[in-house]
Amino acid sequence: MQLNGNHYIENLDAELVSKINTYLSGISVTDHNPAILFCWDHEALEEFANAANAQTIEHPQWFSQTRGSVTPMTVMNDVICYLAQLSGGRCDHVLLAPNSLIQYGHLQERLQYMQYDDFMQKCMVNVAPGKKTPTLLNITDDGRELLLERHGANEHSIRVADLKELILQHRHQLSSSEIAATSFRLQLADLENSFVLLRGHILADPDIVDLNALLPTDFFVFVADNVQTGNQSISRCEMHKNQADPAIFELQRAQLVEMGFSADLAAQALHECGCNLSDAAALLAEGNLCKGTKDMNSQVTTNLGSQYPFSLRSLVHDGDLMKLRKLAAVDSFRALLFLKETFSSEALDQLNENSMATLQLLLLPVPAPSLRAIHTSSDDASNVDVLKASDSTSNPTTNAIDRLVAMGFARDLVEVMYENCNSDEMLTANALLQTLES
Structure with a gap:
């Protein structure tokens, strides 16, 4: 430290x-x-x-x-x-x-x-x-010495994919348990499910980082795309349940309430995370906390609405945001396209300024459909079947390229990048977004 x-x-x-x-x-x-x-x-x-x-x-x-x-x-x-x-x-x-x-x-x-x-x-x-x-x-934790130890004083750059592997190896060396070793092998086999951030930007695996260009204030943020399970939180709570001081517990719950969460959910998260404030905040933000009643859900919505500016408050019950939540639950790429095409630049700025509140709004449970909506859905079942049939017969490559072009990129550039990325739509999207930063 x-x-x-x-x-x-x-x-x-x-x-x-x-x-x-x-x-x-x-x-x-x-x-x-x-x-x-x-x-x-x-x-x-x-x-x-x-x-x-x-x-x-x-x-x-x-x-x-x-x-x-x-x-x-x-x-x-x-x-x-x-x-x-x-x-x-x-x-x-x-x-x-x-x-x-x-x-x-x-x-x-x-x-x-x-x-x-x-x-x-x-x-x-x-x-x-x-x-x-x-x-x-x-x-x-400053990792400069680690980079120099791995590459030597004469090496001036490192590929992001190698950097991710280096971070995982360093984590493995810090732990001696067999459980950690198993976790390490799984992470190495799935490096593409982790991300490295520098100066607020996600780095793509093929990117090259110039080590000499790093400032004393620069740092890498490594994020593994894995979700903490409820069982882990509960066992952790059992280990630390006797260590929590009531005054500290109330202080931490008040801090979670200030962040926009309800008092009941904040208390539940702290209990499940063994009174670890950062784990409780992450659990609430990820939506992994078991929500017991409709009253709790509505209370979260109300607290979020009152915590942030009016323009964000109005989105809590917005129909387009509900559609976005449904899309995000099944297809994140289509959700991004819907967000870009539907929301104004002012609304996007508000969402970006309040990223934690936006994440909480997107993680709110989608309201159950009304009887009228269910009848309408059954009436349109034949139309949906026709659409599915047409989708299944269309060329998946053409569909992927069309979606990427819809993001605003030139078709010839998309086709070249799509081929270079082995026809992987997500890799192509990341590579295209990287061209905007260069």
């Missing part, structure tokens, strides 16, 4: 260190549950607040104060509140921890979004050169 940054914990005053130690006593920060520590420059904050009060352009939506009433304390509080929607927890204006690796990546993306906002950029012009309002200390 180490702090990546130019400043260290001893630069904080005693009161903040005491708050951090108190908070850390109730959580577990590991290399796979990293944390973000904020060190604030109060002089820079004062300059930023004065510039914000003088700005004539509209404040960002996450700003709670209007022009003329911005203070250093409100800036700190607004930043942490906005980030807390994606994180595992908060400690006043100091700490967000712990975060799963995927939460950690989302936090970094949101930080970049905030940093390059037009309003923020104009305010930072008035801050003295060389100063930063917050300095971030990322508590992570």
Whole structure:
């Protein structure tokens, strides 16, 4: 475990260190549950607040104060509140921890979004050169030594597929149990079900990473596409059920409620995850928690609606979003096409800004069809059979190319990429999306 940054914990005053130690006593920060520590420059904050009060352009939506009433304390509080929607927890204006690796990546993306906002950029012009309002200390596991050990000082690049294999091998070396070894072999056999992110972007397996171009603040996020089962959560809860302090439990439940989940579901998730806050948040976000009653589901919907901006609230009962949820449950690629073709750019921006709430909305159970809908469905059964028959007789290659072209790519480019990707539609889509970033 180490702090990546130019400043260290001893630069904080005693009161903040005491708050951090108190908070850390109730959580577990590991290399796979990293944390973000904020060190604030109060002089820079004062300059930023004065510039914000003088700005004539509209404040960002996450700003709670209007022009003329911005203070250093409100800036700190607004930043942490906005980030807390994606994180595992908060400690006043100091700490967000712990975060799963995927939460950690989302936090970094949101930080970049905030940093390059037009309003923020104009305010930072008035801050003295060389100063930063917050300095971030990322508590992570630095893998640079591992890369140099594997490839040597004269090797300057690595393929993403090799990087994924290297990460899995490193995980295997850290564990000595036979269970972990079996899991390792399964992961190596299924590398395409894992992802590596750098600077907020998913890297494709054929990509080459220039090691010399990595900055001191860069880090890789490795995400395995596997879902934690309910049995694992329950057994974990049994191991840790006697370790939870009631005060910490109530604090963690309150933090989950602040993230938009109902109090009942938050308590249930904490019990199933042994009072591990990041695991409970991930369990709720993935929709793997067993939902007992309709009242619970409606309460989640209500809490989500009241937690986020009006434009996102209105989507809770939107018919197009319900269609999107049905599609996402059976065909993620068609769901992406439907999302692109149906929703306006403004709606997509709102969904992107509130990614955790969007994920929760998409994971809400699809309402049961009414009797009228069932009768309509039976009346149209013959039409559906005709459509299925026509689909089965059509050329699957042509259908795949047509779907990729519908995403906005040139047909000749799609055909070449499709052939190079061995007629794999998903690989072709990933490769085409990579061309947009180059």
